[in-house]
Amino acid sequence: MTGLRVAVVGGGIGGATAALALRRQGVDVAVYERRETVPPVGSGLGLAGNGYRVLAGLGLGPALDATGAPISTMRMLGADGTEFALYDTGRLLGMRRADLIRVVLDGLGPGVVHHGRECVGVDPDAGRPIVRFADGSSAVADVVVVADGLRSRTAAVVATPPALRPSGMSALRGFVDGDGLPEHLATGQNAWLGADRHLLCYPVDRHGTLNFAAFVPRPAGNADEWSFRVDPGMVRDAYAGWDHDAAAILARATDVYRYDLADRDPSAPWTRAGVVLLGDAAHPMLPHMGQGANQAIEDAAVLAALLGGSGAAAGLAERLAAYEAARKPRTDRIQEQSRRNGERFSGGDSSPVGDLSWVYGYDAPAAGRAAAGRLLDR
Numbered sequence: 001m002t003g004l005r006v007a008v009v010g011g012g013i014g015g016a017t018a019a020l021a022l023r024r025q026g027v028d029v030a031v032y033e034r035r036e037t038v039p040p041v042g043s044g045l046g047l048a049g050n051g052y053r054v055l056a057g058l059g060l061g062p063a064l065d066a067t068g069a070p071i072s073t074m075r076m077l078g079a080d081g082t083e084f085a086l087y088d089t090g091r092l093l094g095m096r097r098a099d100l101i102r103v104v105l106d107g108l109g110p111g112v113v114h115h116g117r118e119c120v121g122v123d124p125d126a127g128r129p130i131v132r133f134a135d136g137s138s139a140v141a142d143v144v145v146v147a148d149g150l151r152s153r154t155a156a157v158v159a160t161p162p163a164l165r166p167s168g169m170s171a172l173r174g175f176v177d178g179d180g181l182p183e184h185l186a187t188g189q190n191a192w193l194g195a196d197r198h199l200l201c202y203p204v205d206r207h208g209t210l211n212f213a214a215f216v217p218r219p220a221g222n223a224d225e226w227s228f229r230v231d232p233g234m235v236r237d238a239y240a241g242w243d244h245d246a247a248a249i250l251a252r253a254t255d256v257y258r259y260d261l262a263d264r265d266p267s268a269p270w271t272r273a274g275v276v277l278l279g280d281a282a283h284p285m286l287p288h289m290g291q292g293a294n295q296a297i298e299d300a301a302v303l304a305a306l307l308g309g310s311g312a313a314a315g316l317a318e319r320l321a322a323y324e325a326a327r328k329p330r331t332d333r334i335q336e337q338s339r340r341n342g343e344r345f346s347g348g349d350s351s352p353v354g355d356l357s358w359v360y361g362y363d364a365p366a367a368g369r370a371a372a373g374r375l376l377d378r
């Protein structure tokens, strides 16, 4: 053990991966998650090559491969089903969010994640930061990693975040049984682009389950809630008259959830007095590059290399600043590109997405080691 004690607020994909990466570096870590358990189903997401690389390096490759659905192609289609592009997706694994978290938690083993512990504040100015919980208890650590997501209530401890910026779009999401659907729907990622909306569909497990995310202009109503269940007829109506493959998928939808999409402008700093932001709490982005979770996973690898790896000889504040410096230019760019993709896709823009090797080819553990090396060379 390094002697360093880290408390992570939020046991989502970013917080859980940070805990695993830190433990592998010999750091003593505890995760505090407000939910009582991992939600049984959740939604779907694509684990891209850049995120997969980190998790495989932590020993999770076989469990991920056994759980997720490998996707090798992305078909771009018009609303009427005309195919206008076919991309190689590289190493993309479709997964249920809950399955991904479970794989990471299995890697962590018992006793690290404390469920049912809602953080209500962090006091950074007590020498060592103190995390306070709704049940009146508290925890002291050398470093507090704030990983409580897009609507973080803790990030303001570091700096007041920019206001949430609704994108004007909602995602209607759900899973369907893909049994009997054409092969190209069951094995690949398909995106239908229309005038002001687009539909994305891909497999999430080895049993033929498909995830769909139907992006539509934000419907009226429920302004106070950003995530809730809706009538499945809503998604069918929204895509009435579209390609028969799209209709076949949506006809099977039973449980549909609406998410009103929002991000924030890139902001700084990410760290203050031993408290550091990670994942959506640091760089909330729209889902139109499929990178929010992947970037949180990358953050975890870089932070772990700096807190537990060879960077340990440098001071804590320097190491946390080095994490921000290593990560922020990349996440700024992806936040920006995600917004632009949202505008493009919902405008029916079918122009090529361009070379994305800078996204998927990134080696976060190597970037973390390089950042630690730069600290030591000073």
Ligand SMILES: Cc1cc2nc3c(=O)[nH]c(=O)nc-3n(C[C@H](O)[C@H](O)[C@H](O)COP(=O)(O)OP(=O)(O)OC[C@H]3O[C@@H](n4cnc5c(N)ncnc54)[C@H](O)[C@@H]3O)c2cc1C
Residues within 6 Å of the ligand: 009, 010, 011, 012, 013, 014, 015, 032, 033, 034, 035, 044, 045, 046, 047, 117, 118, 119, 120, 147, 148, 149, 150, 152, 153, 171, 173, 213, 259, 278, 279, 280, 281, 287, 289, 290, 291, 292, 293, 294, 295, 296
């Ligand atoms: C429609 C849609 C599609 C998406 N598709 C993809 C995709 O394909 N690929 C991808 O990489 N990303 C995708 N994303 C983005 C991705 O879901 C997020 O970026 C990712 O979940 C962020 O991880 P996180 O750990 O930072 O935050 P979260 O996943 O939000 O986790 C935060 C955790 O903190 C907990 N928490 C919150 N407050 C407290 C508190 N006070 N105390 C204790 N715990 C707390 C929460 O319960 C939660 O478990 C998508 C998002 C949307 C909306």
